[in-house]
Amino acid sequence: MKQSLRATLKRGSTAGVATAGAAALLLTGCGAAPEAGTGTNTASDYTACIVSDSGGFDDQSFNQSSYDGLKKAEKDLGITVKSAESKANSDYETNLNGMMSAGCKLTVTVGYLLGDATKKAAADNTDKHFAIIDFAYPAPIANVKPVIYDTAQAAYLAGYAAAATSKTGKVGTFGGAKIPTVTIFMDGFYDGVQAYNAAKGKKVQVVGWDKASQNGSFTGDFEKQDTGKQVTKNLLDQGADIILPVAGPVGKGAGAALKEAKAAGKDVKLIWVDSDGYLTAPEYKDLMFTSIVKKMDEAVEGLVKDDKDGKFSNEAFVGTLENGGVAIAPFHDFDSAVSAETKSELDALKADIISGKLKVESKASPKK
Amino acid sequence: MTTKDSNPPVDPDKETVEEVQAADVALDTAGGTLEPSLVPVSTQSGDTGHPQGSVLRRIVMGNGFVSLLAVFVALVLGGILIASTDPAVARTAGYFFARPSDFLSALWSAMTRSYVALFQGSVFNPRQGFSPLLETMTVATPLICAGLGVALAFRAGLFNIGAQGQIIISATLGAYAGFAWHLPLVLHLLVVIVMGVIGGAAWGAVVGLLKARTGAHEVIVTIMLNYVALFLLDFLLNTEAFRRPGDVSPISPRLDESAVYPQLIPGSRLHLGFLVAVALTAGVWWLLNRSTIGFEFRAVGANPAAARTAGVNVQTATILVMAMAGALAGFGGIAQVAGTEKVLTGGVAAQIGFDSITVALLGRSTPWGTFFAGLLFGAFRAGAVQMQIQTGTPIDIVLVVQSLIVLFIAAPPLIRSIFGLNPGRKKRAKAAAKAAVATGGAK
Numbered sequence: 001m002k003q004s005l006r007a008t009l010k011r012g013s014t015a016g017v018a019t020a021g022a023a024a025l026l027l028t029g030c031g032a033a034p035e036a037g038t039g040t041n042t043a044s045d046y047t048a049c050i051v052s053d054s055g056g057f058d059d060q061s062f063n064q065s066s067y068d069g070l071k072k073a074e075k076d077l078g079i080t081v082k083s084a085e086s087k088a089n090s091d092y093e094t095n096l097n098g099m100m101s102a103g104c105k106l107t108v109t110v111g112y113l114l115g116d117a118t119k120k121a122a123a124d125n126t127d128k129h130f131a132i133i134d135f136a137y138p139a140p141i142a143n144v145k146p147v148i149y150d151t152a153q154a155a156y157l158a159g160y161a162a163a164a165t166s167k168t169g170k171v172g173t174f175g176g177a178k179i180p181t182v183t184i185f186m187d188g189f190y191d192g193v194q195a196y197n198a199a200k201g202k203k204v205q206v207v208g209w210d211k212a213s214q215n216g217s218f219t220g221d222f223e224k225q226d227t228g229k230q231v232t233k234n235l236l237d238q239g240a241d242i243i244l245p246v247a248g249p250v251g252k253g254a255g256a257a258l259k260e261a262k263a264a265g266k267d268v269k270l271i272w273v274d275s276d277g278y279l280t281a282p283e284y285k286d287l288m289f290t291s292i293v294k295k296m297d298e299a300v301e302g303l304v305k306d307d308k309d310g311k312f313s314n315e316a317f318v319g320t321l322e323n324g325g326v327a328i329a330p331f332h333d334f335d336s337a338v339s340a341e342t343k344s345e346l347d348a349l350k351a352d353i354i355s356g357k358l359k360v361e362s363k364a365s366p367k368k
Numbered sequence: 369m370t371t372k373d374s375n376p377p378v379d380p381d382k383e384t385v386e387e388v389q390a391a392d393v394a395l396d397t398a399g400g401t402l403e404p405s406l407v408p409v410s411t412q413s414g415d416t417g418h419p420q421g422s423v424l425r426r427i428v429m430g431n432g433f434v435s436l437l438a439v440f441v442a443l444v445l446g447g448i449l450i451a452s453t454d455p456a457v458a459r460t461a462g463y464f465f466a467r468p469s470d471f472l473s474a475l476w477s478a479m480t481r482s483y484v485a486l487f488q489g490s491v492f493n494p495r496q497g498f499s500p501l502l503e504t505m506t507v508a509t510p511l512i513c514a515g516l517g518v519a520l521a522f523r524a525g526l527f528n529i530g531a532q533g534q535i536i537i538s539a540t541l542g543a544y545a546g547f548a549w550h551l552p553l554v555l556h557l558l559v560v561i562v563m564g565v566i567g568g569a570a571w572g573a574v575v576g577l578l579k580a581r582t583g584a585h586e587v588i589v590t591i592m593l594n595y596v597a598l599f600l601l602d603f604l605l606n607t608e609a610f611r612r613p614g615d616v617s618p619i620s621p622r623l624d625e626s627a628v629y630p631q632l633i634p635g636s637r638l639h640l641g642f643l644v645a646v647a648l649t650a651g652v653w654w655l656l657n658r659s660t661i662g663f664e665f666r667a668v669g670a671n672p673a674a675a676r677t678a679g680v681n682v683q684t685a686t687i688l689v690m691a692m693a694g695a696l697a698g699f700g701g702i703a704q705v706a707g708t709e710k711v712l713t714g715g716v717a718a719q720i721g722f723d724s725i726t727v728a729l730l731g732r733s734t735p736w737g738t739f740f741a742g743l744l745f746g747a748f749r750a751g752a753v754q755m756q757i758q759t760g761t762p763i764d765i766v767l768v769v770q771s772l773i774v775l776f777i778a779a780p781p782l783i784r785s786i787f788g789l790n791p792g793r794k795k796r797a798k799a800a801a802k803a804a805v806a807t808g809g810a811k
Contacts, residue, residue: 054715056763084756085763088718090708091753093637094503098757101495112617116711138614177714178606180616220602364616 048073048304049082049104051095053111055222056085060281061248061274062181062296063110066133069300070108076301077308092117100125106307108300111135112179118144129312131303133296134181136316136366145312147299149319151181152188152362153353154292154326155244157346158271159192161290161328162242163204164342167267172240173208174217174231174254176247180364185246185273185292187211187362195349207238214363219250228253236261236268242289244271251277255284262287269334276329289337291329294319318366322354438783442776446769447479453765454478481759482769489754490747500750502636506708508746510535510700512645514724515742516652517572517696519733521586523656524689525669530575530590531697532721533597537571538564538701540601543712544610546623546705556626557706564702565695571597572694576687586690594721602714610712620712629707641703646739648699653735655692665689697721730778748773 050070052063067083074081082102084095092114099107100121105128109118112135119137122130122144129143136146162171173189175182186209193206208231209216217235219227228250232243236257245254251272258268269289272281274296278288299317306312319325328346331338352358451457457478460471487493490504514531521528542564551559571593578584604610605618612621629639656662667675668685676682704716727745731737748770755766776783783789 082757082760084753087752087763087767089713089715090507090704090718094750094753095757098489098753102757112619113713113715115619116622135617177602177618179618183616220599 065296069297073304096121146316155188156192159189163193163196170239172235173244176222184364222248225253232257438776442773451478485758486751490751502638510703512742513700515727517693518728521693524665533594534568534697535701535717536597538568538698541567543705546627547621565698568698569695573691576690580683580686639707641707
């Protein structure tokens with residue numbers, strides 16, 4: 001019985017696969033062959049490479065933005081691009097070694113976890129250039145350019161705008177993990193809310209983060225959207241009506257929770273991070289109040305171009321409001337929800353931060 | 369179950385199978401006096417004194433041809449998967465009927481390039497000689513150590529899912545001793561190892577203790593302890609004691625030079641930990657096959673009630689085997705922090721604890737089987753890097769292909785049925801089964 005069953009199964013599946021394959025070929029295989037000798041573009045011999053941390057290039061966060069920048073450089077500058085995704089911490093060194101033997105002129109590494117591996121590769125390959133995103137060494141290394149962001153500046157503006165717009169007098173935030181590149185958002189946001197309170201004599205509260213004690217809500221990783229949804233529901237239950245998730249793709253969990261709340265008649269809003277969520281997470285665009293943007297793609301493309309033109313420097317690039325490395329995205333659909341007064345105050349605050357009159361500080365801020 | 373596949377569908381043999389199953393049930397329940405074990409004897413690897421063990425062994429060891437076929441099937445199937453993600457293949461498929469040769473050559477080159485890259489990344493490549501092989505050995509070291517721990521527990525009838533937690537705890541303690549204390553050269557490394565191994569052993573012993581004293585099931589306990597260890601590490605990495613001075617990222621300082629395994633070959637990452645893994649493999653082999661304790665472990669694994677009747681202290685054996693399993697996984701944790709990575713981060717254990725379960729099963733829970741299965745896994749992990757960089761195959765597809773290869777290697781009966789090899793084995797299987805029934809399952 002068993003064997004005949006197996007035989008049937010075997011025959012059946014072979015036939016099925018054959019049919020499906022033939023059908024697929026019939027459906028797709030009818031195009032015309034290209035002329036011989038066309039379609040080979042003359043790629044430059046300049047090779048730029050990127051090594052992700054364990055988040056991978058689909059993390060909707062810094063790995064992805066940096067990768068996008070490199071892809072843009074590939075298209076615009078006609079360079080060759082190689083990428084390696086790391087699955088575990090022990091992959092960093094081997095991935096970097098692989099890149100070295102693949103002839104990379106400039107290698108971009110993403111995140112503090114790659115700090116040690118990048119340092120070692122840079123010391124072993126002094127003729128090659130490196131850039132590391134979101135991390136800076138205490139002492140600069142001659143062939144490594146750190147790319148870091150003073151995200152607190154943009155988060156400050158978002159916090160101020162959120163406080164001015166909140167109807168419940170409470171705004172919420174949570175992070176993916178308690179690491180500096182996350183808490184810097186939360187610190188800036190917190191300070192922005194406090195600035196609004198001081199200016200207007202209001203008492204808008206931040207739930208999910210306390211700057212003084214550096215404690216708050218975290219989901220524990222950058223993967224489980226469901227946890228993000230739970231945490232967001234918690235924050236909503238505590239009365240917050242504007243939520244800032246700082247957790248990459250887990251932000252989508254927050255979006256899902258807010259969507260449910262909105263369907264239940266609540267007036268809730270979402271603040272996205274890293275990229276303009278109105279464009280990158282369009283399923284939640286009707287919730288998207290604003291976004292705290294880190295323009296890593298532009299930075300990576302720019303530094304590839306510089307390096308290709310022989311203008312590499314190891315001086316840290318610090319993304320600020322001044323150089324446009326960080327920014328808050330337009331309010332899009334909520335433009336009318338923000339008063340003209342608030343908008344002019346935001347412009348003034350931005351000018352003050354740029355001029356240095358107002359200093360936004362966080363424990364996680366890049367040290368200059 | 370393995371025997372089902374070597375079993376012809378005619379009636380006389382069917383009876384024999386039922387007898388074998390009945391013998392299994394009898395073994396499981398000690399003749400009906402116990403509740404059936406959650407780990408049936410027939411699924412336990414290693415020599416249970418039951419004829420299935422030897423059939424199993426013949427299938428694995430006896431037939432190199434089947435293994436070759438397994439690899440072949442896996443390579444073809446994996447190659448098709450790789451080709452299906454290859455842009456050149458997709459493009460040429462678009463005009464398949466206009467010029468099929470383009471499609472076929474694209475298909476062939478996509479498949480071969482990937483496997484050449486896999487080989488070059490894990491064994492030998494013309495530019496670097498055999499240094500990829502050294503990388504393979506480096507990656508395999510923690511897998512072997514943790515795999516031995518899992519295999520040892522399997523042999524005593526315990527599903528040790530806790531290697532992950534045991535690795536994390538040992539890595540945490542070992543790393544702390546490595547960066548916080550500053551001791552003389554040889555002593556420092558020894559202290560790191562001892563700290564880590566004690567940590568792993570304690571984490572394992574807790575499981576054994578709970579199982580022996582309260583009857584708590586080891587699977588749920590180990591899984592939960594994995595979480596405890598993981599989040600404990602996350603918490604610790606956010607405290608001053610475990611962070612680099614002046615840095616707020618959750619990453620520990622580097623271990624002192626005196627606290628890490630010395631490099632075996634300059635220019636590679638291969639470290640002394642690999643030799644430790646070899647020694648551990650030999651040690652576990654000796655323990656299981658030559659020592660009284662090992663015999664008791666196996667007896668407990670085969671049938672706890674019978675072992676108790678024969679005078680084995682099952683509780684002590686359970687606690688001891690889990691402590692030893694934890695200690696072996698602890699060596700894996702030390703190989704990570706004191707060998708490969710030299711720092712402690714939240715991802716220090718990666719997926720090693722879970723991969724080690726596969727490694728142990730693939731190695732049929734024998735020490736040397738585990739050793740070579742670990743090497744195979746290490747080769748895959750090391751080769752994946754080159755496969756990804758050289759061919760642009762997405763890493764996820766690389767891992768899918770590798771898992772397929774393991775699947776086929778681990779399931780020879782599957783290959784037998786694909787190639788219709790089963791009928792040729794009828795006679796021998798029948799003879800073995802009959803002999804087994806005649807001797808009442810004893811060897």
